[in-house]
Each structure stands twice: as C-alpha cells, then as structure tokens.
Amino acid sequence: MKLYYAPGACSMAVHIALNEVGLQYELEKVDLATKKTESGSNYLEVNANGYVPALQLDNGENLTEVSVLLQYIADNNPDKKLLPPVGDASRYRVLEIMNFVSAELHKNFSPMFNPASNDEIKAATLELLGKRFTYVDKHLANRQYLTGDQFTIADAYLTTVLGWTSFLQMDLSPWPKVASYMGKVMSRPSVQATLKAEGLG
Ligand SMILES: N[C@@H](CCC(=O)N[C@@H](CS)C(=O)NCC(=O)O)C(=O)O
Structure with missing residues (x-):
C-alpha cells in the first residue's frame, strides 16, 4: 500500500492508523499547491479532486476520503480493534463520532487555513x-x-485535527478534557512515529 499525504494534513489520520496496525506501507508526499508528488507524478491522476489523502491499494486501485480509508484499514486488521465489526452495535458509536470529527471539526477548520479568510471569518x-x-x-x-x-x-482522526490547534496556537484551556486527551494521544508511539515520518516530530 502507498499513502499519498501532506505533512500535518488530514492524511495524518490514515498515517496514524497504518502505524497502529503495524502494516508495511510506502509514503508519497504531495505538494498541494502544484499537485505534484515527490516522485514527480501528477497527483490529479491519483485523486481528481487534488486533495490528500489517497491510498494506493495492493491491487493498484486508489481509494480516497479519510473516513473510508480509516474504515478500510480497521476492517482489514480486526485484531487491532480500531473499529468494532459489523454486527456489533458499538461500531455505530465509533462511526457516529468519526463523522462528527470529519464534518463538524475537520471541515470547520478549513477557513482558518484559507488565505482568503479575513479576520471576521476567522x-x-x-x-x-x-x-x-x-x-x-x-x-x-x-x-x-x-x-x-x-x-x-x-x-486517530481527532488526534490529527487537534494537531492543528497547536499549529494555530489555539488556547485549549477552556476545554481541559480536550487538552488532557491531546497530551495522551500525542504521546502514543503510532502518533510519534507519524509526526517523525512527516517531518513534524
Ligand atoms: N473529503 C476529503 C477532504 C480531504 C481534505 O480536506 N484534504 C485537505 C488537507 S486536510 C487538502 O488536501 N486540501 C488541499 C486541496 O483541497 O487542494 C476527505 O475526507 O478525504
């Protein structure tokens, strides 16, 4: 498998999950401005939407969308318990909160990274x-x-999103549980290995 990623971007959630399950994988960095990968290929041929992540599967197909890649990795490595199996009602609790992280946190951060956002929007x-x-x-x-x-x-997804609060120097003190959770998840070996591999650790 090969993960197309950009350092610190939402692709990091997939990178963390790959490290959690301990699979062998390759990494290919994507320049999101030029849509070129580090080996010089056109990333738009991997993902026509031009955003990371994408996962090249062992059969050569490319799969996209953070939440889907996370489910793919978890379902193919059930012993790691990253997602309860189909038939276990608690699976939907994981999917419920993961969808919240995607739609209500990840996507609501976007204006903070958009150079067109003015102070009012921010x-x-x-x-x-x-x-x-x-x-x-x-x-x-x-x-x-x-x-x-x-x-x-x-x-894995929330850990990635919380990393953006550091980058943006957001004060988490109004949310002490979030702050202590962040300290805990950031120290996981899978997260530390991911940060190091992405040049952020
Ligand atoms: N719906 C996509 C969104 C992915 C996304 O927002 N990727 C951002 C980085 S966090 C990106 O690559 N933005 C650059 C661009 O859209 O050109 C998913 O869930 O994978």
Whole structure:
C-alpha cells in the first residue's frame, strides 16, 4: 500500500492508523499547491479532486476520503480493534463520532487555513469551533478515548485535527478534557512515529 499525504494534513489520520496496525506501507508526499508528488507524478491522476489523502491499494486501485480509508484499514486488521465489526452495535458509536470529527471539526477548520479568510471569518470560525470543542470536552468527561477505553479510528482522526490547534496556537484551556486527551494521544508511539515520518516530530 502507498499513502499519498501532506505533512500535518488530514492524511495524518490514515498515517496514524497504518502505524497502529503495524502494516508495511510506502509514503508519497504531495505538494498541494502544484499537485505534484515527490516522485514527480501528477497527483490529479491519483485523486481528481487534488486533495490528500489517497491510498494506493495492493491491487493498484486508489481509494480516497479519510473516513473510508480509516474504515478500510480497521476492517482489514480486526485484531487491532480500531473499529468494532459489523454486527456489533458499538461500531455505530465509533462511526457516529468519526463523522462528527470529519464534518463538524475537520471541515470547520478549513477557513482558518484559507488565505482568503479575513479576520471576521476567522473569528466566526473560532466561535463555531469553540462550540464543537465544548461538545467534545463534555463527551470526554467520562471516557478515556472517544468511545471508551479503546483507541479507535475516530481517535486517530481527532488526534490529527487537534494537531492543528497547536499549529494555530489555539488556547485549549477552556476545554481541559480536550487538552488532557491531546497530551495522551500525542504521546502514543503510532502518533510519534507519524509526526517523525512527516517531518513534524
Ligand atoms: N473529503 C476529503 C477532504 C480531504 C481534505 O480536506 N484534504 C485537505 C488537507 S486536510 C487538502 O488536501 N486540501 C488541499 C486541496 O483541497 O487542494 C476527505 O475526507 O478525504
């Protein structure tokens, strides 16, 4: 398998999941501005949408979309318990919170990285993100990870999104559970290995 990624981007969630399961994989960095990969190929031929991540499977097919890649990795490595199997009702709790991370956190960060966003847009974005973090903070009040004692693919995704709060120098003190969760997940060997491989550790 080969993961197409950009350092620190949402592709990091997939990178963390690959390290959690301990699979062999290759990495290929993508320049999101030029849409060229580090080996010189045209990334638009891998993902016509031009965004990372994409995962080249062992049969040569490319699969895209963070949440789908995370499910692919988890379902193909069930012993790692990154996602409960079909038939286990708790699977939908992991998918529920993972969808929240994708739609309500990941995508609501986008204006913070858009050079076209003015201060007013950024202030409104931070206000909305604050509401979402308040939800996560309450959610984590009685849980070690997003759905209990087990680190899942939803946690791999949230870990990645929380990394952006450091990059943006966001103060997490209004959300102490989120802050302590972040300290815990960032110290996981899979996360440390990912940061190092992406040149961020
Ligand atoms: N719906 C996509 C969104 C992926 C996405 O937002 N990727 C960002 C990095 S976090 C990106 O590559 N942006 C550059 C671009 O869209 O040109 C997914 O879930 O994989």
